[in-house]
């Protein structure tokens with residue numbers, strides 16, 4: 001049996017940030033206990049009769065750190081009852097600075113959480129205000145210190161570049177400030193302006209300037225230099241890690257591996273099926289009260305599912321694997337898996353992208369070039 005990763009979605013936030021279009025809600029805190037019970041029921045349903053081995057768990061959101069330790073315990077107990085969690089499993093929780101104290105972090109560490117991902121986003125007060133984040137950078141510094149005090153030393157920090165009004169200098173300052181915290185892992189995301197968000201409205205009515213893609217490219221390159229100088233390995237388009245600290249959970253996604261997505265709005269990929277769970281937490285809780293589960297990997301809360309065709313599996317393998325910068329896509333492994341050479345299937349676009357110096361083929365591996373890192377979406381588009 002293949003080892004799985006489990007993603008558990010927690011759709012609660014205290015306040016909605018100005019750029020956010022994630023599946024999260026600010027007025028449903030009274031549902032948390034019922035939601036934890038529903039997640040435990042979903043764990044039981046999807047597991048089926050077999051105890052699948054699991055090597056990573058990831059509580060994402062939303063703001064998972066709003067869940068009380070007792071609520072998390074309900075979920076984790078179900079996971080341990082129905083799956084075999086490896087002794088070295090990476091168990092991550094996303095957290096917002098300002099939502100955690102030492103007692104909380106100690107409690108979640110005692111429950112088995114051994115990695116925390118902090119949404120810091122910027123060290124600059126004006127930028128945090130634009131994003132409508134609820135914390136300042138001092139809260140991030142405190143949160144990181146408290147996590148270490150609680151015994152959680154594997155720490156990721158998220159930062160955002162490409163923000164309207166952000167400069168190269170202010171970005172370098174944020175990266176430097178975060179480097180002084182010595183996290184084991186950094187995720188740097190380019191701001192995407194999503195429809196329906198306040199930041200999109202401000203852009204349309206001229207309250208803020210449009211983002212500058214050339215500046216964003218310079219910010220990305222500059223951060224790469226800063227992080228390399230501090231010993232971080234740039235292993236995925238948006239992710240850097242100290243040696244030995246690549247995110248195991250996300251590696252499952254990038255190797256097109258199997259993972260179960262549990263919780264409102266979660267997505268999963270297992271047994272040749274891609275699926276998504278209903279988004280609305282109240283509907284999700286209701287659906288988990290139904291008895292007749294479809295069976296592994298689906299629960300009664302599944303909104304849609306699709307059996308992947310062979311061409312879809314090939315494209316997924318190519319696009320996810322190319323995100324890994326050193327690893328890239330091993331041509332022989334692709335051929336072994338699909339019984340067809342990658343160049344037979346994608347010869348023309350691969351040739352063209354190599355000619356444009358966005359892809360390279362060496363040592364039997366296809367990789368994005370450094371020029372292709374920032375243009376990866378355009379590269380991937382050629383295969384769709």
Ligand code: SF4
Pocket residue numbers: 012013015016017020021022024061062063096119
């Ligand atoms: S904390 Fe994260 S999930 Fe919650 S509103 Fe802000 S960006 Fe969205």
